[in-house]
Amino acid sequence: MPSRRLPSLAARILGAVLVLAAVPAPAATAAAPPGPGAPTVRAGEVMPHLRALQEIADRNGGNRAHGTQGYTDSVTYVRKALDRAGFHTELRRFSHAGATGYNLIADWPGGDPKHVLFTGAHLDSVKEGPGINDNGSGAAAVLTTALRVADAGLKPTRHLRFAWWGAEEEGLVGSADYVRSLSAADRKAIDVYLNLDQAGSKNVRQWLVVHDDAHHETEAQRAFEAWFADRGLSTFDIGVGGSDHESFGNAGIPSSGFSTGISDCLHNACDNLANVDPETEATSTNALLGVVWKLAATARN
Numbered sequence: 001m002p003s004r005r006l007p008s009l010a011a012r013i014l015g016a017v018l019v020l021a022a023v024p025a026p027a028a029t030a031a032a033p034p035g036p037g038a039p040t041v042r043a044g045e046v047m048p049h050l051r052a053l054q055e056i057a058d059r060n061g062g063n064r065a066h067g068t069q070g071y072t073d074s075v076t077y078v079r080k081a082l083d084r085a086g087f088h089t090e091l092r093r094f095s096h097a098g099a100t101g102y103n104l105i106a107d108w109p110g111g112d113p114k115h116v117l118f119t120g121a122h123l124d125s126v127k128e129g130p131g132i133n134d135n136g137s138g139a140a141a142v143l144t145t146a147l148r149v150a151d152a153g154l155k156p157t158r159h160l161r162f163a164w165w166g167a168e169e170e171g172l173v174g175s176a177d178y179v180r181s182l183s184a185a186d187r188k189a190i191d192v193y194l195n196l197d198q199a200g201s202k203n204v205r206q207w208l209v210v211h212d213d214a215h216h217e218t219e220a221q222r223a224f225e226a227w228f229a230d231r232g233l234s235t236f237d238i239g240v241g242g243s244d245h246e247s248f249g250n251a252g253i254p255s256s257g258f259s260t261g262i263s264d265c266l267h268n269a270c271d272n273l274a275n276v277d278p279e280t281e282a283t284s285t286n287a288l289l290g291v292v293w294k295l296a297a298t299a300r301n
């Protein structure tokens with residue numbers, strides 16, 4: 001969530017939170033059979049990525065913000081893991097506030113290039129803190145999902161693309177730059193973009209699923225809602241806005257995704273490893289795995 005433009009996402013989430021107060025806290029990791037074929041992970045598989053991002057921030061002045069070594073090291077960490085796993089990765093540079101920013105794009109070989117399932121999360125933090133829930137949690141869930149695609153040697157019907165955005169906290173700068181660079185045909189080829197921003201909040205009561213009314217996007221939204229409902233986890237619809245899916249929405253590209261809500265440590269030094277609930281992080285990662293697996297296997301006419 002961009003600190004420079006606080007916050008339509010914050011407003012949407014705060015509105016949702018007020019509604020949610022009365023909802024009893026669900027069991028965060030209700031064990032349920034995985035969707036057909038979708039793997040599941042435990043916290044122990046995702047949390048090491050968050051620990052690595054925390055260590056990167058610790059050795060770079062406490063943050064991983066745009067234009068800093070902390071952000072560059074974060075990109076290097078994610079890219080190395082993807083290259084090892086067989087992804088085709090690409091760094092897309094952009095310039096903002098006198099510094100070079102980077103978007104990391106990763107394509108999994110195969111699938112119909114005219115029907116792209118695109119999943120992303122911002123990787124940068126604010127300058128004030130390490131950004132482990134905002135948004136190391138989303139970045140780690142997307143990375144874990146991508147690595148599981150590689151582990152499974154997935155042969156999707158749709159083409160799978162993943163992204164880690166830069167300078168989101170500066171106002172969705174990286175994702176907006178990327179979407180601007182797309183041709184009309186490239187944009188048309190994206191069936192849906194899935195965004196994760198803050199996926200490990202503590203004391204989560206409901207998962208806030210993005211509802212893209214403007215583009216009549218229901219396939220992904222319903223897939224997320226069904227995944228959570230199957231596990232007795234309640235959801236709440238929030239509109240498109242306040243994070244990188246807004247850049248796609250502005251270009252007429254359908255989007256969905258979810259958030260676990262903002263924490264008290266939002267944009268603060270205390271948004272560190274202790275600010276993420278490992279079980280919530282595991283549940284969020286499994287939700288993304290379940291939906292990516294489902295949509296990857298689905299053809300859209």
Ligand SMILES: [Zn+2]
Binds near residue numbers: 002168197
């Ligand atoms: Zn964020």
